[in-house]
Amino acid sequence: EEDGDEPPPEDTLRILLATDLHVGYAESDHVRGHDSFSALEEILQTARQEKVDFLLLGGDLFHENKPSRNTMYRVMELFRKYCLGDDPIPFEIVSDENVNFGAASKHFNCANFEDPNFNIALPVFSIHGNHDDPSRESGQQDLSAMDILEVTNLINYFGRHSNVEELDIYPILLQKGITKFALYGMGSMRDQRLYNLFSRKKVHFHRPAEATEDWFNMLAVHQNRENRGRGQKNALPESVLPDFMDLVLWGHEHECLIDPVWSTSDKYQIIQPGSSVRTSLSEGEAKDKNIALLSVYKTSFKVNPIPLKCVRPFRLTDITLGEEPHLDKDDPNVTENVRELLSNKVDQIIEEVNSHVEALPEHLTPPNNMRLPLIRVRVEHTGFTPLNNQRFGSQFVSRVANPADILLWHKRRSSAASNKA
Amino acid sequence: EEDGDEPPPEDTLRILLATDLHVGYAESDHVRGHDSFSALEEILQTARQEKVDFLLLGGDLFHENKPSRNTMYRVMELFRKYCLGDDPIPFEIVSDENVNFGAASKHFNCANFEDPNFNIALPVFSIHGNHDDPSRESGQQDLSAMDILEVTNLINYFGRHSNVEELDIYPILLQKGITKFALYGMGSMRDQRLYNLFSRKKVHFHRPAEATEDWFNMLAVHQNRENRGRGQKNALPESVLPDFMDLVLWGHEHECLIDPVWSTSDKYQIIQPGSSVRTSLSEGEAKDKNIALLSVYKTSFKVNPIPLKCVRPFRLTDITLGEEPHLDKDDPNVTENVRELLSNKVDQIIEEVNSHVEALPEHLTPPNNMRLPLIRVRVEHTGFTPLNNQRFGSQFVSRVANPADILLWHKRRSSAASNKA
């Protein structure tokens, strides 16, 4: 947005990218229960403020396959609040929408903004993740929580598999001015099954017949990503995705890697926004969280990261008791000493994180009800007895969001085991 | 509709009345699973065909408090299909909609047809029943399946109780031309609790301050009705409802009593459409099912019953084995003789009901997938051994909708017991 070389707005698709919102996560936790809803609201709000053409989600919108009534209600309320309105939709769909959206309903098979009975201001397109994939009740059709949002016309759910023996993936073809955008979607399935389908050449990406090379090609997937210590068959290898792809929105991985990187095949780029709520107290979740504003003009694109502020602060620290100079295994008060050491450590982290949050610029400051930090101290305790987590945490109840599981106890691995990892 | 005395249409509210749809009832039954959905569709279709001003439901729209995903999906699909469209809404609401509808959402507190982002052609107003009443998940707000339909703008849910210690019931005030219509709603609550509230004068019906006497007053309730052998405290006595009421839509009772009758207090009339799906094989459910077209002009009303055709045929018969001339308790083949007698009886009923259905005029003929009849034979078997129901039913699997529970076995009551009943 710096100079006169900006592509013309009427030809530029502006898309907000986010994934793994896990709405409903920890909803009955009286401290963190609202976090996932706040992040959803921030994302929807950002989409409206930025006047994007649409919001694209990479799956795991819901944390639970069968969301609670409260979660479903709040999600519907937020989508209705932010997705409806008079703003015009400045792009059009030129593919067969029956093919793109027609999987579940006999009656409603077009994009939500094309139904003349609804004023949609912000279209949302989403695939499903493994948390919100379709499941079958006895004798009934496969349906997911995403279908419930789709039948009420709140979202456009795509990338559903009508046949799990052979995948025919037809893109949603969008046009805005002279920009042609082909959006492919592949809802989550078991990695092993998907890998087998690729091995048996049963996955077909159908490109548009006309002006094939003029399209910008984007794919939304929700699978494990390779090279993360899982072994190839438990991930979707980047090399099996088609070379013609330009950009892949990778869902399921919760670590925020917002800057696009080249695939291992060097053929397309990958953007991995990560989850918008911290669903585990691990390294991947410890980073700052971002969503991304994607601009596409003809076949080139640009990504602008947008930091999320509705994310609870989180600090992850390691400590090895055996390396602490003032701890003596043979001291009869050793347990008390460990407790004091760890309490001081947690006090110190709380102080650091609070100072950090106070120093944040306003647009990055989490709301008041999201300031109590998550703290995780991984304690290597070979030779020492672990403390009771619940008891240890009680002193931090009003200062830490997760008092009962601050400490994670583990022992030194043998060298054989660490080689394996 | 017979002569020139008809009131002017622009001043006449036309309202379709139905109740106890119990959608999702027996949904996993491979014969009857779709019955409740078909009846819902027929009711919505009738409302559109008759171009009523709105549809009023008396509770128990859903059979289960937590409807299955399939039920929720199908209900939403049908409401979206029939309630949206361009037809104008020829009446207006003049009461404070925040009071009428504002119980659950902070954001959406007006009637669904007043939200400018939706084209509503058929407004639906509904109270909740005991099957779909609000329930609380841990730490969350009370919500019902009706709230889910309301937040997606598919229905107008009213008669919710925000305070269960004291009921303040404010009517939805509707105006169509010169007709003023006050719609009171009282969602289901335990009969004992409601009775106590009335006894303690804690139920307040708030009448409009202006032109108080000019309003037609209607109340939707969903409670047990008195004088049905339950004892007064387990029902809502008709006498406690306010004398100014004109008409009460009584939900919860599944027997169809479509012609309005005067209340025991002789102050207002009661219409009881009954359930649209047969949820039990009892006398009350055995009658023909009707919904009603209510016309209100100023303070007078007229009711036209409309028979439902999407209702499965049902025959209920009694037989007393001891009174059968050809049955001999002491015959060594008595069990075989009982079986033969009852089989012949059921054969005969099947034949009768099939002939009856075939002779129906087309507009009353159930669709093909609803013709297999429900049959219940209550067998008074004092002195005889009951047969195995499952085994008996196996011969009727393709001819009866409920083969496994055709027979209901009971013994003669003592005269003391029958006096009590």
Ligand SMILES: [Mn+2]
């Ligand atoms: Mn996830």
Ligand SMILES: [Mn+2]
């Ligand atoms: Mn996932």
Ligand SMILES: [Mn+2]
């Ligand atoms: Mn009921």
Ligand SMILES: [Mn+2]
């Ligand atoms: Mn009922």
